[in-house]
Amino acid sequence: NTIYISGLKIDADKDAAYGDIEVQVSGDGITDQDIIVAKYADYGSEVSVKDEVPTVLAGRNNADTKDLKTAEILIKEEVAGSWLSNRDVQIEFPSWVKVVGYEISGVKGFAAGAEDALKAKFNTEIKGDSNEIELNNLPGQAAGKTREFKVKFYVSTKADAQGDITAKFSGKAGIDGEVVVAKAVAPVNVDIAKANVKTGIKNQAIGNVTLTEAAKGALVKDGKVELRLTDGVKFSEKPTVKVVEGNL
Structure with a gap:
């Protein structure tokens, strides 16, 4: 025999713990068991990053390169x-960040046309000149569905910026949260062998200056690297430059 019970409603006390709601089933001729029938949760949002965050080279501004892409953010x-x-x-x-592009995916639980609406809002807001995005009029939900979407951004940073992005x-829509989506690093690491120099004496030798790429391809082909001395100091002759490792 099969017994169906439907239409039950649950009232939760204000101090009830969030989590699974179980019904205990027992009786003569019935296997005792606990059945999960619902989940008690508060209104809120999940803003999370599941994957390892990528490294972004500081100072790059080409929106077409994968070097500018952040980790994917889940908003749910x-x-x-909620x-x-x-x-x-x-x-x-x-x-110190400028948002120059985006990719949106995984749009679920919204009313019809929401993905196009979200893309239109991002297209309007992202001009490559600001670190802020404002999405007006968040699309509504499909009946009874939880809404979610995923987004990756393309970002450009100041040349001297380093650290978590x-x-x-x-x-007012109720989406709250903060996540690390990328890490900015300088394109090159600079190592200088310090040397003591004296005021008023010409042709004094300084230590070697070594530039090392932080990642393969960090030095852009046909680009320019400048080495500048402080005010009041100049090179007495053309420095010697040589490649000690790699193919430049």
Whole structure:
């Protein structure tokens, strides 16, 4: 025999613990067991990065290169209806970052046409001159569905910037969270052998200056590397430059 029970409703106390809601089944001729029938959760958002964050070379500004791509960010409702439709979402990167492009995927749980609407909003906001994005009028949900989408960004940083690149989500729509999406490193590491020089004496030797790429291809073909001395100091003759490793 089979018994079906439907239409049950659950009231949760204000101090109930979040997590799975189980029903204990027992009785004569029935195998005792606990069955998960629901999950108790609060309204909220998940903003997360699952993969290892990539390294971005500082000072690059070519939106077509994979060197500028961040890790993929998952933005997801914890419970259906957590986000307020037609409200704004702000995404903020560090002040030394400019957002130059994006890729969106995995759009689920939204009303019809949401993916195109989200792309249109990103296209309007991303001009390559700002570290902030504001998405107005977040699309609504499909009935009873939890909304989510994934996005990767292309970012350019100042030439002297180094450190974690974060994306901070906020706004009246209810999407909140901050994640590290990439790490900025200098294109080259500079090692200088220090030497003592005296004021007023010409032709003094300084230590070797060694430039090493932080990653393969960090030095751009046909590009330029400048070595500048401080004010009041100049080269007494043309320095000797040689490649000690690699193919330049």
